[in-house]
Amino acid sequence: MSDIVFSGVRKAFGSAIALHGLDLTIRSGEFVSLLGPSGCGKTTTLRMLAGLEFPTQGTISIGSRVVNDVPPGKRDIAMVFQSYALYPHMSVAENIAYPLKKRGMPRAERETRVKAAAETLQLGALLQRKPRQLSGGQQQRVALGRALVRDPVAFLLDEPLSNLDAKLRAHMRAELIELHRSLGKTFVYVTHDQLEAMTMSDRIAVMNEGVLQQFATPKEVYEAPANTFVATFIGSPSMNMFEGALADGVFSHPALRVPVTPEASGHGSRLLLGVRPEDMTLGAGPLNGTIRVVEPSGHETIVLLDFAGTTVTVRAPPDMPLGIGSVLACDVKSSRLHLFDAVSGLRIAARFGAALPPA
Amino acid sequence: MKMVRRVAFNLFAWSVVGLVAFPLIWMVITSVKPQFELFRIPPTFLPETVTFEHYWTLIYDTPFLKYMRNSLLIAFGTTLVVIVVATLGAHSLVRFRYPGRERLAQLVLFTYLLPSVVLVLPLYLLMVWVGIANSLFSLVVAYTTFALPYALWLLRSFMQGIPDDLEAAALVDGATRMEAFIDVILPQALPGIISTSLFTFILAWNEYLFALVLVNTDEARPLTTGVMNMLISSFNIEWSLLMAASVMMSLPLVIIFAFLSSYLTRGFGAGGVKG
Ligand SMILES: Nc1ncnc2c1ncn2[C@@H]1O[C@H](COP(=O)(O)OP(=O)(O)OP(=O)(O)O)[C@@H](O)[C@H]1O
Ligand SMILES: [Mg+2]
Numbered sequence: 236m237s238d239i240v241f242s243g244v245r246k247a248f249g250s251a252i253a254l255h256g257l258d259l260t261i262r263s264g265e266f267v268s269l270l271g272p273s274g275c276g277k278t279t280t281l282r283m284l285a286g287l288e289f290p291t292q293g294t295i296s297i298g299s300r301v302v303n304d305v306p307p308g309k310r311d312i313a314m315v316f317q318s319y320a321l322y323p324h325m326s327v328a329e330n331i332a333y334p335l336k337k338r339g340m341p342r343a344e345r346e347t348r349v350k351a352a353a354e355t356l357q358l359g360a361l362l363q364r365k366p367r368q369l370s371g372g373q374q375q376r377v378a379l380g381r382a383l384v385r386d387p388v389a390f391l392l393d394e395p396l397s398n399l400d401a402k403l404r405a406h407m408r409a410e411l412i413e414l415h416r417s418l419g420k421t422f423v424y425v426t427h428d429q430l431e432a433m434t435m436s437d438r439i440a441v442m443n444e445g446v447l448q449q450f451a452t453p454k455e456v457y458e459a460p461a462n463t464f465v466a467t468f469i470g471s472p473s474m475n476m477f478e479g480a481l482a483d484g485v486f487s488h489p490a491l492r493v494p495v496t497p498e499a500s501g502h503g504s505r506l507l508l509g510v511r512p513e514d515m516t517l518g519a520g521p522l523n524g525t526i527r528v529v530e531p532s533g534h535e536t537i538v539l540l541d542f543a544g545t546t547v548t549v550r551a552p553p554d555m556p557l558g559i560g561s562v563l564a565c566d567v568k569s570s571r572l573h574l575f576d577a578v579s580g581l582r583i584a585a586r587f588g589a590a591l592p593p594a
Numbered sequence: 595m596k597m598v599r600r601v602a603f604n605l606f607a608w609s610v611v612g613l614v615a616f617p618l619i620w621m622v623i624t625s626v627k628p629q630f631e632l633f634r635i636p637p638t639f640l641p642e643t644v645t646f647e648h649y650w651t652l653i654y655d656t657p658f659l660k661y662m663r664n665s666l667l668i669a670f671g672t673t674l675v676v677i678v679v680a681t682l683g684a685h686s687l688v689r690f691r692y693p694g695r696e697r698l699a700q701l702v703l704f705t706y707l708l709p710s711v712v713l714v715l716p717l718y719l720l721m722v723w724v725g726i727a728n729s730l731f732s733l734v735v736a737y738t739t740f741a742l743p744y745a746l747w748l749l750r751s752f753m754q755g756i757p758d759d760l761e762a763a764a765l766v767d768g769a770t771r772m773e774a775f776i777d778v779i780l781p782q783a784l785p786g787i788i789s790t791s792l793f794t795f796i797l798a799w800n801e802y803l804f805a806l807v808l809v810n811t812d813e814a815r816p817l818t819t820g821v822m823n824m825l826i827s828s829f830n831i832e833w834s835l836l837m838a839a840s841v842m843m844s845l846p847l848v849i850i851f852a853f854l855s856s857y858l859t860r861g862f863g864a865g866g867v868k869g
Binding site: 282285286287306307308309312313314316317318320322323324333334337338381 | 757759760762763764765766767768769770773777778781782
């Protein structure tokens with residue numbers, strides 16, 4: 236089929252390295268998100284796949300064909316730009332028809348295809364307008380339309396929703412999921428919004444500073460993050476980390492102890508125990524934290540606790556009485572703990588027992 | 595009170611306009627006065643008799659039309675060459691990454707460090723050596739040398755305002771580089787191209803020094819030097835004819851300003867943006 240394969244792809248802009256050796260296989264028909272903080276190389280990856288940027292090293296292939304030397308127009312991919320990149324001097328209809336025109340499609344067929352695409356995206360009434368006469372959401376749909384009229388191997392989308400307001404974004408997210416399902420085409424979706432990545436993707440490629448951190452399903456990325464970067468980047472508020480050491484099968488930190496059985500050896504002696512805010516229970520338990528900050532947000536309250544110098548975020552129900560400076564008893568769900576090597580940051584697979592009070 | 599302020603402001607504005615426009619008005623009036631009325635003391639403002647005889651004299655009895663043709667050919671030729679080269683050059687300076695790109699853009703402006711008087715003689719010798727001296731073509735080449743750097747900078751700042759993504763989108767949509775340039779970049783750059791053309795045209799139309807030095811036959815003389823040569827000698831200035839010639843020489847520029855002034859002001863604006 237038409238899998239997309241990056242193998243050993245490196246990209247340098249002069250002395251600045253945007254991508255350090257990327258190996259990634261995107262299966263045909265898959266919805267893959269490239270997720271990471273600003274400047275991590277997501278757009279660069281997408282532009283190389285589109286042929287707008289050349290890899291410094293390595294190969295990119297679509298299907299069985301290495302496309303390194305294939306110009307963008309011959310790669311059979313469609314792209315939606317973050318800025319939409321609508322042609323300002325062309326009407327909506329002309330914008331959508333442009334890729335068909337460049338491929339030499341006869342006029343009559345072009346018009347039917349444009350109509351069909353406009354139908355799908357509810358643009359029918361706007362076909363004669365110029366892009367500047369459209370709202371942000373409408374422009375975004377035109378950009379999608381220009382990609383949809385063709386029948387490409389893959390759709391590349393670079394943060395297509397980032398310029399929309401929250402409500403429209405949620406709506407477009409649902410529409411994109413629906414579109415992917417009905418077309419069955421490969422979607423490569425760039426975002427720095429983890430919610431988008433988690434809700435839409437079959438698999439997420441988490442990137443940081445030009446390095447692929449983990450490529451897995453949303454569930455896996457959330458439940459078994461490959462390293463501390465992924466662990467803290469995914470989830471909001473982000474995962475709490477207790478730094479401590481392992482002795483006699485017990486991980487100890489000044490404020491908590493947890494029995495741990497690592498499934499492999501070979502890790503260092505300094506470890507990080509990770510607990511997500513949603514995996515801490517409040518009101519009873521062997522651990523005691525001092526309340527520092529209380530941030531009510533209506534449906535829940537985010538509380539920052541001090542555990543012997545380690546700041547920990549927890550989620551509390553909105554009606555819980557929380558006095559600043561008072562002590563709150565907590566527990567952790569032992570089935571949902573994470574262990575990392577403090578030096579390398581890599582995940583250490585382990586089983587955990589119930590938390591014990593500090594020694 | 596408000597009314598008074600408005601009237602005062604209008605009076606002031608119109609008196610400035612009058613001051614600036616007076617020489618032009620005087621030029622037009624003089625050109626339609628009969629010769630004997632010119633030096634009357636006290637001078638008449640409005641002509642007692644209106645005559646177009648000077649215009650007819652210029653057109654039928656002098657090489658004025660030939661100069662006009664030369665000027666048009668030179669100005670249009672220069673504009674064409676400058677625009678084609680500057681558009682492609684500016685696109686390259688904006689879009690492609692290559693070592694020394696910024697340096698190159700700055701180096702281009704070095705031409706303006708030297709006064710034209712210094713450049714004109716070497717240029718003349720060069721023309722003679724190449725074998726194109728004393729031709730319309732030599733003036734097109736000469737004017738291109740000093741209009742091009744400015745045009746390049748003006749267009750460069752226009753093109754910097756065109757988002758990279760537009761061209762990238764066209765490439766992904768299946769256009770070749772040249773098609774993307776023609777379909778997407780050119781329409782976006784059009785206002786810039788028009789105003790740059792106007793600047794270049796005006797520059798070439800009004801140029802005097804190079805024309806004086808590089809060309810000395812009526813076959814290639816433009817209006818500026820042609821009219822001077824024909825009507826002004828050490829002994830005599832044909833005022834009536836000179837004024838009529840000036841009116842006709844100004845016509846193309848008046849037309850440009852009347853219909854395309856918005857493009858000119860846009861050009862001034864873009865030139866002001868840091869490049
Ligand atoms: N044309 C370029 N010249 C030089 N450096 C570049 C260029 N394009 C990107 N970079 C650098 O490469 C790195 C990756 O950039 P990229 O645009 O891929 O980031 P991104 O993940 O898309 O970020 P964002 O979320 O902000 O869009 C950045 O450090 C950036 O400064
Ligand atoms: Mg980006």
